Amino acid sequence: MPATSLCQDETCPPYSLMDDYSEGAHPQILEALLRTNSTQQVSYGGDEYSDAARQLIREKIDCAEDEADIFFVPSGTSANLISIASCLRPYEAVITLESGHIACKEAGAIEATGHKLILVPPVDGKMTTTNLQKSLQQNQFFPHMAKPRLLYISNASETGTVYTKRELTNLSAVCKQNNLLLLMDGARIGTALCSKKNDMTLRDIFDFVDIFWIGGTKAGALMGEAIVVKKHLAEGFVFHLKQHGALLAKGRILGVQFMELFRDDLFFTLAGHANAMAEKISANFEYLGHELAVETATNQVFVILPQNLVRRLQDRFRFYTWEQLDDGRVVVRIVTSWATDEMQVDKFNAWVAQWTAAAKDFSV
Structure with missing residues (x-):
């Protein structure tokens, strides 16, 4: 399994959930x-x-x-x-x-x-x-x-x-x-x-x-x-x-x-890890009431989020903005990999939960 990131404080660069090839090799x-x-x-x-x-x-x-x-x-x-x-x-x-x-x-x-x-x-x-x-x-x-x-x-x-x-x-x-x-x-x-x-x-x-x-x-x-x-x-x-x-x-x-x-x-062990991390992120979004744009089946999560939440998350995590919706919300793509650090997934989920709870509404 991937090693835990050495950098855990808020001075670290944003953790990438952009793709499944940001790291080198196992x-x-x-x-x-x-x-x-x-x-x-x-x-x-x-x-x-x-x-x-x-x-x-x-x-x-x-x-x-x-x-x-x-x-x-x-x-x-x-x-x-x-x-x-x-x-x-x-x-x-x-x-x-x-x-x-x-x-x-x-x-x-x-x-x-x-x-x-x-x-x-x-x-x-x-x-x-x-x-x-x-x-x-x-x-x-x-x-x-x-x-x-x-x-x-x-x-x-x-x-x-x-x-x-x-x-x-x-x-x-x-x-x-x-x-x-x-x-x-x-x-x-x-x-x-x-x-x-x-x-x-x-x-x-x-x-x-x-x-x-x-x-x-x-x-x-x-x-x-x-x-x-x-x-x-x-x-x-x-x-x-x-x-x-x-x-x-x-x-x-x-x-x-x-x-x-x-x-x-x-090959299959690493693919299974990537899927498990995506499932963990996807389940948290659904639990918090956010709508998935696509049902999560592999290591890509597509979720519909309000722009204010997207901007806050981007301060600490990197991910892809997939589509701008007519109602002002955004579809984002989050990709996990063979090397995705579960501790970072837990931090990501905690930030989503904290900011979702703090929001008075999901308006842009």
């Missing part, structure tokens, strides 16, 4: 990097640590080597960009939610490869079969429209919700019926799998999608994501890594981290 990962540092290894991901990490990941998925290849890349944007660019022709398009990471957080990286994004409104942060089918019907005027070829989803979603097995089964069925590939962005797949709302295993995800990736950056690693590609799409994938600058000479750095994350279930 101590076990740093120790593993130091322990293996002086060994000489094959470059470009051919090292023994990357091979061991691939085997450990396959064991967690319960898939054989001839079912999937696994590739390590440095970032989530590179994982999405390379996964999509590797399997689409120039005239083929990606269906994604309006809130999808590739649509609003990656500086047009997918469009820069020449692929149109077809935007669909989310429902509870997720893609539905109804909206997917509607999008397909609206994009059939060929050859005058880009041809839908891939569905992109995130689990957990951008608002922290998770797909159920039934939802993913149904989406997968629609994709197969319409010759669509299915890609799952797994930046926060650890917190999704550890959610109390989750009813899927890694094997379930593997069965229903064509490509997915396992996020390390937001799960205690210094950096890195592991892309799991089914064999029918894996041929030549490494060339796409190279062309997009993601094939690291010192690929061992990524391999060591994923080896450590999956060697003794550290």
Whole structure:
């Protein structure tokens, strides 16, 4: 578990609940990097640590080597960009939610490869079969429209919700019926799998999608994501890594981290901690009568607050202002991580309780 912060008085800088990558890496990962540092290894991901990490990941998925290849890349944007660019022709398009990471957080990286994004409104942060089918019907005027070829989803979603097995089964069925590939962005797949709302295993995800990736950056690693590609799409994938600058000479750095994350279930332990801290914050808001904008399922809390309370909290904590509502209230996003200090969570909850009790009303 994370160490307690050494700085506890009011002169400390605000404690960050902004994201799940403000800290460096879990101590076990740093120790593993130091322990293996002086060994000489094959470059470009051919090292023994990357091979061991691939085997450990396959064991967690319960898939054989001839079912999937696994590739390590440095970032989530590179994982999405390379996964999509590797399997689409120039005239083929990606269906994604309006809130999808590739649509609003990656500086047009997918469009820069020449692929149109077809935007669909989310429902509870997720893609539905109804909206997917509607999008397909609206994009059939060929050859005058880009041809839908891939569905992109995130689990957990951008608002922290998770797909159920039934939802993913149904989406997968629609994709197969319409010759669509299915890609799952797994930046926060650890917190999704550890959610109390989750009813899927890694094997379930593997069965229903064509490509997915396992996020390390937001799960205690210094950096890195592991892309799991089914064999029918894996041929030549490494060339796409190279062309997009993601094939690291010192690929061992990524391999060591994923080896450590999956060697003794550290990956799931850290994700569980992040979820538990978010649940504690969310429960306190609900107890005090504040409205959640989204039901908390993973490590992201979306809550509607009066501006005066937001301003007071920002004196001591950092978090993201998500949306300004017409009534003057604000939706804020609070994100916990593998390293979130429970003592700081308790302090945050105490301040919320104190200022809520002291307020005569929640007017702005």
